[in-house]
Amino acid sequence: MTTELRVPREADLDAFLGVLGTAFGGALQVPEEREKWRALAEPDRFLAAWDEDEIVGTAGAFTFRLTVPGGTSVPTAGVTMVSVLPTHRRRGILRSMMRRQLDDVRAWGEPLAVLTASEPEIYGRFGYGVATGQLTARIDTSKVRLALPAGTDDLRVRLVDAYDGGVRERCEALYAERVPLRPGMLARRPGWERVAVHDPEQLRAGASPMQCVLVERDGDLRGYARYAVRAEWDAAGPKGEVLLRNMEALEPAALGALMRYLFDIDLTTWLTIGNRPVDDAWLHMVSDVRRCEIGHRDSLHLRLVDVGAALEARTYAAPVDVVFDVADDFCPWNEGRWRLTGDTKGAACTRTDDAPDLALSVRELGAAYLGGVTLGALAGAGRVREVEWIATSLCCLLVRWL
Known part of the structure; x- marks a missing residue:
């Protein structure tokens, strides 16, 4: 059997996403999930492996800029949507797609390629190294206390509609202000601000709709957090869980105000945090890091093209x-x-x-x-x-x- 690699046409996107959904266990069967990726698609940067008239493998590369040490923003290919159907494994399709993709990235003049891996052992053979890690935590907020920075009480904390377009734009502008300050952060193109509030009911796993809290000083946004709440009770009473989705702050007091708010949500005793920097500042605010159940895993895999x-x-x-x-x-x-x-x-x-x-x-x-x-x-x-x-x-x- 031989396969052909070629860029999919606009008319091929549904089949392309269908293959991706099958390879990843059906996640794209949720209509809102599929529509999200269709809206972000850059088909001329996608690649499909064809067996006769059927797509059997997929790969893509979104357009980003990556902050590197020194603060420069470097053109970067955000590798994504890599899959091969189970019927076509172990035939060299993945290797051929990764080979062609890196040739393309080089031709586009992008010196870096990055990805987050579903399985971390896959991409080292193609020259990707694990460049950043991510911190996870499950904090017992009934026992852990916060030492808050000076100025925390001077900020206004306000609950808003997470899905409101104006709120979304303000939060994205604050995120963009943070991007040059930390190596490894990605400057996102218009449209990506919608991903942060993508919240299909079918994927909530029993949690509430997304909530959003803003921290402001004299009307100026200094930080935000998006989260959901999963209610739970036992014989002793409520023990709900706050699920932090994303959070950014421009100053210590703003971070302190956000953490205090998340700790104090009624009827909850746990705060679950994922995909945070391994040196996240809140680690130095908590009274008992052992009760935070800290975890660590790989995050950004980076390749020098x-x-x-x-x-x-x-x-x-x-x-x-x-x-x-x-x-x-x-x-x-x-x-x-x-x-x-x-x-x-x-x-x-x-x-x-x-x-x-x-x-x-x-x-x-x-x-x-x-x-x-x-x-x-x-x-x-x-x-x-x-x-x-x-x-x-x-x-x-x-x-x-x-």
């Missing part, structure tokens, strides 16, 4: 002058030796014939790129090798990339 352009796009917390010997058999244009020089003001990364200081694969470069993983930690795991001893190499190895 163009090593030179990607390493030049960010800055470095300490002066660096190092030669990398990069292995990348999946994107051979990245193979070989690169000299990286840079500091807090900028960087240059060019081809060189100089002797390498460090040997590693493009996967390790992706893992370390945003600063959440150090080259030192990767070296300790045997995934980065020091080739020649020079002082600057040791410095580069041990300095945390920020």
Whole structure:
């Protein structure tokens, strides 16, 4: 059997999404869910594998910009909708789609590709490294107390309609203000603000419709949180659960006001948090972190599509002058030796014939790129090798990339 890869037409989108839904256990059978992705679709950046006249595999890449260390916003392919039908597994279809997709991303002039993985072991073989983690928590709000920042009481807390267009636009504007401040945040195109309030009743699993609370100072929005409540009772009384969907704050007092509000919702004793930064500031507000049931998992998987352009796009917390010997058999244009020089003001990364200081694969470069993983930690795991001893190499190895 042979398959053909080609960009789907607009008329093929229903079949494309149908294959995706089947591969992911039927999630797209909910009409609102399918309509969400149709509205966001960029068909010219999608790819389908065809067996005769049937789609059997899918892949896509949304248009984003990613904040990198130093605050620059870099064009980035947001890889998505990757699936292969169960009838066509183990035939090289996934590999062929990922190969073609990275060629396309390079042709689009985007030096980075990112994704969040349904199964984290899949994408390392295609050069993606786990660049960020996410924090989860289930906080016993009946026993944990908050130490709130100064100024928390000066802010106005207001419950609003989460689905209101004006509220949605204000929250998206605040999110956009946060994007340049943290490496790994994605600048979103118009339309993505609707995803944050996408809330089909069939997918609520017994929770309430989405709620939204704003924190303001003199009418200026300083933070927001979206959440749902799942009611539960036992013989002793109510023990409901607050399910935090997303939250952003521009200052400590705003974060404190939001956390206090979420802790104090009537008839609840649990606050469940997901997909938060591993260094989230509220961790330093709680009285007993052990009762917060902290968890950690992978978040953003990142691939350097163009090593030179990607390493030049960010800055470095300490002066660096190092030669990398990069292995990348999946994107051979990245193979070989690169000299990286840079500091807090900028960087240059060019081809060189100089002797390498460090040997590693493009996967390790992706893992370390945003600063959440150090080259030192990767070296300790045997995934980065020091080739020649020079002082600057040791410095580069041990300095945390920020």
